[in-house]
Amino acid sequence: MDPRHFLRRLLSGVLLAVSAAVLTVQASEPRNVLVLGRISDDPQAHYEQLKPLLDYVVARMGGVGITEGRVLMARDAQQMQSYLRRGRVDWVTETASGATLLEARAGAKPLLLTERNGVSHYHTVYFARRDSGIQSLDDLRGRSIVFQNRQSTSAYFVPAAELLARGMKLEILLSPRDQAEPGSVGYLFARSELNISSWVHKRLVDAGAMSNIDWDSTRRVPLSFKRDFVIFRESAPFPRALEMVRGDLDARVAARLREVLIEASEDPAAAEALREFFRTTAFLPVDAGTRAELDVLRAGTSRVVAEVE
Numbered sequence: 001m002d003p004r005h006f007l008r009r010l011l012s013g014v015l016l017a018v019s020a021a022v023l024t025v026q027a028s029e030p031r032n033v034l035v036l037g038r039i040s041d042d043p044q045a046h047y048e049q050l051k052p053l054l055d056y057v058v059a060r061m062g063g064v065g066i067t068e069g070r071v072l073m074a075r076d077a078q079q080m081q082s083y084l085r086r087g088r089v090d091w092v093t094e095t096a097s098g099a100t101l102l103e104a105r106a107g108a109k110p111l112l113l114t115e116r117n118g119v120s121h122y123h124t125v126y127f128a129r130r131d132s133g134i135q136s137l138d139d140l141r142g143r144s145i146v147f148q149n150r151q152s153t154s155a156y157f158v159p160a161a162e163l164l165a166r167g168m169k170l171e172i173l174l175s176p177r178d179q180a181e182p183g184s185v186g187y188l189f190a191r192s193e194l195n196i197s198s199w200v201h202k203r204l205v206d207a208g209a210m211s212n213i214d215w216d217s218t219r220r221v222p223l224s225f226k227r228d229f230v231i232f233r234e235s236a237p238f239p240r241a242l243e244m245v246r247g248d249l250d251a252r253v254a255a256r257l258r259e260v261l262i263e264a265s266e267d268p269a270a271a272e273a274l275r276e277f278f279r280t281t282a283f284l285p286v287d288a289g290t291r292a293e294l295d296v297l298r299a300g301t302s303r304v305v306a307e308v309e
Contacts, residue, residue: 030068031065031250032065032066032067032068033066033067033068033069033070034054034057034058034061034066034068034069034070034090034091034253034257035069035070035071035072035088035089035090035091036050036054036069036070036071036072036089036090036091036092036093037071037072037073037074037080037083037084037088037089037090037091037092038050038071038072038073038074038092038093039073039074039075039076039077039079039080039094039098039151040073040074040075041075043073046073047071047073048276049276049277049278050071050093050277051069051071052272052273052276052277053264053270053273053274053276053277053280054069054070054071055069055273056260056264056269056270056273057069057257057260057261057264060256060260061253061256061257061260063256064250064252064253064256065253066253066256072088072089074089077098077101077102077151080092080102080106081101081102081105081106082106084102084106084107084108084246084247085106085107087246087248089246090245090246090249090253091111091243091244091245091246091249091257092108092243092244092245093114093241093242093243093244093277093278094241094242094244095151095152095153095240095241095242096153096238096239096240096241096242096293096294096297097151097152097153097156097157097158097297097301098151098153099239099241099242099244099294100294100297100298100301100302101301101302101305102244103244103298104298104302106246106247107246107247107248108244108245108246108247109244109245109246109247109254110242110243110244110286110290110291110294111242111243111244111245111254111257111258111261111286112242112243112258112261112262112283112284112285112286113239113240113241113242113243113283113284113285113286113290114239114240114241114242114243114278114280114283114284115240115280115281115282115283115284116240116241116278116279116280116281117279117281118281119213119240120239120240120282120284121237121238121239121240121293122154122211122212122213122237122238122240123154123158123211123212123234123235123236123237123238124154124155124158124159124162124209124210124211124212124234124235125209125210125211125212125215125231125233125234126145126159126207126208126209126231126232126233126234126235127200127207127208127209127215127229127230127231127232128200128206128207128208128229128230128232129200129201129203129228129229129230130228130229130230131228132206132207134206134207134230134232135232136232136233137162137163137166137168137232137233138166139232140163140168140185140206140207141168141182141183141184141185142180142181142182142183142184142185143180143185143186143206143207144173144176144180144185144186144187144188144205144206144207145159145163145185145186145187145205145206145207145208145209146187146188146189146190146195146196146199146200146204146205146207146208146209147159147160147187147188147189147190147196147209148189148190148191148192148193148196148210149189149191150189150309153238153297154209154210154211154214154238155193155196155209155210155211155214156189156209156304157297157300157301157304158209158235158238158297158300159209159235160187160300160304160308161299161300161301161303161304162235162300163185164300164303164304164307164308165300165303168183168184168185169181169183169184169185170184170185170186170187170307170308171184171185171186171187172186172187172188173186173187173188175188176188176199176204176205188205190208192220193210193214193217193220193221194219194220194221196208196209196210196220197210197220197221197222197225197226197229198225200225200229201225201228201229207232212234215231236293236296237293238293238294238296238297239290239293239294239297241278242286242294243261243283245257261283262283262284262285264283265281265282265283
C-alpha cells in the first residue's frame with residue numbers, strides 16, 4: 001500500500017474516533033442538565049429524598065440554560081471524586097468531613113452551609129460509663145472507643161483526628177473482645193448510634209463518640225443507659241452539612257443555584273421538597289467563621305485518611 005494512502009486512512013480514522021468521543025461526551029453530559037450527586041448505600045431511598053428539591057431548583061434555572069435535572073449516586077467517596085473530576089456531577093450534598101475530602105481531592109467548592117431541623121452546627125460528645133475511671137481523652141490509652149462508620153464526621157473523623165492530635169496511635173480491633181496495645185487506642189465501628197451506646201453500656205468497649213444531637217435522642221441513647229454514662233469531653237462545633245459544586249461549574253449556573261437555594265426557605269412551594277431533603281430548614285452563606293471551621297476539619301480529616309485508613 002502507498003505510504004501516503006495509509007497515512008491518510010490512519011489520520012481519517014483518528015479524526016472519526018475523536019469526533020465520536022466528543023459527541024458521546026456531549027450527549028451524555030449536556031449543558032442544560034443539572035446533576036445532583038450523593039454518596040449512597042441506599043440509592044432508592046436517597047433518590048426520593050433528592051429529586052423533589054432538584055425539580056424545584058431546575059424549574060427556576062431556565063435563565064442560565066438549565067432545563068433538566070438528574071440524580072447520580074456514587075457507591076463511595078472515590079467514585080464521587082471521579083464523577084466531579086470528569087464533570088459527571090455538578091452539585092453534591094455532603095457531611096462536613098466528606099465535603100472537605102471532595103474539596104481536597106476533586107476540586108469541589110463549598111456553595112452553602114446546610115441547616116437541618118434548625119441546626120447548622122453540631123459537635124462530638126465523648127462518653128463512658130461512670131464507673132470506668134475515664135475522665136479525659138488521655139485516659140483512653142490502652143483502651144477502646146467505638147465509632148459509627150467511616151463516613152461519619154461527628155462519630156469518626158472528628159474524634160479520630162483529636163486522638164491523633166494528642167499523639168495517640170489508633171488501631172482497629174478485630175472484635176469488642178480484642179485488646180488494644182498499651183500505648184494505643186483500639187477502635188471499632190458499630191454502624192448505628194444505638195449500637196454505640198449499647199456497646200458502651202454493656203462494657204463491650206470503654207467509650208463511645210457521637211454527635212450531641214444523637215446524644216440527646218432517647219432512641220439512640222435510652223435514658224436507662226444515660227444514667228450510667230458520663231460525658232468526659234465535647235469537641236468544638238463544626239458545620240452539620242454542606243452543598244458543594246464542582247470547581248469548573250459555569251459561574252452563572254453556580255450563582256443561580258446558590259440564589260435559588262437561599263430563597264427556598266422563604267418559599268412555601270419549597271417546603272415539602274426541603275422536608276424530604278434530609279429535613280433541611282435553610283441554606284446559609286459560608287462565612288469566614290465557617291471557612292475557618294472547615295480548614296480545621298480538613299486538616300484533621302486528611303490526617304485520619306493518611307494515618308488510619
